[in-house]
Amino acid sequence: MSNGTSRKGLVWLRRDLRLYDHAALKHALAECQAVYFCFIFDTDILDQLPGQQSNLGLSKSALLKFDRRVDFIWQSLAEIDLELRNQGSGLIVRHGKAVEELPLLATALGVSAVYANSDYEPSAIARDVSMAKTLAKNDIGFYEFKDQVIFEKKEILTNSNTVFSVFTPYKNNWLRSLREIDLAPHDCLPKAGQFARLPKAFDLGLPSLASLGFLPTGLEQYLPAGSKGGELFLNDFLKRIDQYQIGRDFPALKGVSYLSTHLRFGTLSIRGLVREAHRRMLAGSLGATTWLGELIWRDFYFMILANHPRLANGAAFKPDYDKIVWESGLQAKKLFTAWCEGKTGYPLVDAAMHQLNQSGYMHNRLRMVVASFLSKDLGLDWRWGEAYFAAHLTDFELASNNGGWQWASSSGCDSQPYFRIFNPITQSERFDAQGNFIRRYIPALSKLSNKSIHAPWLAGHIELEAAGILLGRDYPEPIVDHDVARKNTLIRYSVVKKVAP
CATH class of the missing domain: 3.40.50.620 (HUPs)
Structure with missing residues (x-):
């Protein structure tokens, strides 16, 4: 230099x-x-x-x-x-x-x-x-x-100087390795005149969105951009951070940070966020401790991609999982279209997809639910879902998106076991018990009881009629039977590991 x-x-x-x-x-x-x-x-x-x-x-x-x-x-x-x-x-x-x-x-x-x-x-x-x-x-x-991570590439290694593939020991070593200098902000205050005046030939201002080939999206109405927008969201989250571990799993609550897009485009500094989370963790905040863990997951997935670049080309982290034969043909495409459009007949899955399609955002708990549903209920290649998220998520980040999809499909590093298959009804009853999130995104189901809204096809004819719902007309019948799909998935994954009795 x-x-x-x-x-x-x-x-x-x-x-x-x-x-x-x-x-x-x-x-x-x-x-x-x-x-x-x-x-x-x-x-x-x-x-x-x-x-x-x-x-x-x-x-x-x-x-x-x-x-x-x-x-x-x-x-x-x-x-x-x-x-x-x-x-x-x-x-x-x-x-x-x-x-x-x-x-x-x-x-x-x-x-x-x-x-x-x-x-x-x-x-x-x-x-x-x-x-x-x-x-x-x-x-x-x-x-x-x-700049966009705290630790990169091979900065955090195992005791044998190899790259981690399991998160918890990585996290523990990450925390042990953290020094004050790793979180120190970079001084970017210029001395007089260091920000150069633009020569007239270069002083053209910003091109319009239309000249770039894009439309305005109205995003600023719910996601203000820039550092000012990031600071606005951060200040709001810091009022709630101490309860993060409680509210983060419930999509109808304002429990998460909503900072992912600002992190993705660097309108907020990762050092500042980790510094604040770490300080609060040391002060005993369980919410801040949980959130810091999520920020470390982000570093973990960046590290995984940097050391395993083949993942960017669609390879499973665990090569044996590339042997899985996914559903294909016209029926598979119909199932995928129903998933994309939020017409699977499973309300929590459909509400999550409507949230994504309408806003470019999906709650993290729901990302796991819909990913598991795609690969383990519908039997579709997780890469299809990965690509759909990549096209629609405002906060799309290759490392985290790939890591999340491979986790849900059990093909990734430190992923959930292949036999762990989210039940979309149980997930709905547990994390949206009152059906508030479902009602927000699927108003056709709004008049169903809190019990029936999670599985409308199990509601009685009288309740459906009173709610003005005819299944197949106002809301789809389930496109798969979860119990049958679970058995098929265990068979499908048997090429990787023999299914235990």
């Missing part, structure tokens, strides 16, 4: 959409007299997004996509741009292939180095290796820093 000799630097924002406690920015300010900022709407990524297309009366060549993540990013960038402009600078935004746009921009600005925070997805690693080589040809350095 340059040890203070670089005159100009460029901070490439990616999964770190904030201007405080930012590793790459800290190092850029320490080494450069002038610092520029850029973000690239990478078409290598955007073109892969399925979205929901709408022409809004425009020509077919001007079709726009609906994707909450792009809108969240755009709004977060607008906040950053405004903050930079208040300090005499501004954000440079480009739209194109990052591997082409960034070297062109860095060369045109005359910077000596590009600073970025590490991304652990295999495709991003390959992109950054290529980027570094291209920049080096123009004598421009490319420096990466740890």
Whole structure:
């Protein structure tokens, strides 16, 4: 690195959409007299997004996509741009292939180095290796820093210096290894004039969402973006954090943090969140202790992906589980469509899918329920569900999404046993006993009793008629019988381990 000799630097924002406690920015300010900022709407990524297309009366060549993540990013960038402009600078935004746009921009600005925070997805690693080589040809350095996790790659190892595959010992070693410096915030306050004024040719402001090919989504009505939105949610959660271990499993309650999207895009600092959780844990808060465990799970899955990149290509963590023969053909596609649309006939599963489709969010308990239902009730390949979540979750994170789906299907590291099969009715009765969550997302069932709402097909004809429900018309009949499906799953998984009697 340059040890203070670089005159100009460029901070490439990616999964770190904030201007405080930012590793790459800290190092850029320490080494450069002038610092520029850029973000690239990478078409290598955007073109892969399925979205929901709408022409809004425009020509077919001007079709726009609906994707909450792009809108969240755009709004977060607008906040950053405004903050930079208040300090005499501004954000440079480009739209194109990052591997082409960034070297062109860095060369045109005359910077000596590009600073970025590490991304652990295999495709991003390959992109950054290529980027570094291209920049080096123009004598421009490319420096990466740890920012989105507390511990990365092989920083937490077993006593025999191997990578962990079981969470609890990883967590214990993680906690033993934690030092104050690991949670210390990075000082990102610039000295006078370090945030560089943009040359006129680069001072173009943010492109519109429409020019990027996307629609506004109205996301700000329930998920304000940027660091300000993150702080708003964090402050609200800190009022409830001490009860987190009690309320987190009940989807009708406001029991979780709702910070996952802000963590995904780095509008909040993971160090700040862990610092607060750890402090409260030491003070005896059971809720904070439980939440810290969830943040450590996040590090765990990042570590797993970094050390097992094959997982990004659909491989099961446990190779034997790739021998499982999943349902296929037209019937399998019909079952999958019913799952996607929330028409399985199991109210908690369907309500969860409606929550996802309507908001881009799903409660964590319900993610486990619907994932288990897909793979172990419907007998469908967990990768189908993984891909659906990847397309629809606003907080989609490859490492955690893959880890969660492999956990539910029993093919992942430290996953639930293959014979553990969530009963969707029992889960509903236990975690939505009053049916409040179901009623919110499936109003057609709202008049059923608290007992019958979990399994409408078991309700008597009189109750169904009084509630104005005709099964098959107002709400689907169950598409599978759970007890039969459970037996079939044990047979299906017998290629992995012999089913105990």
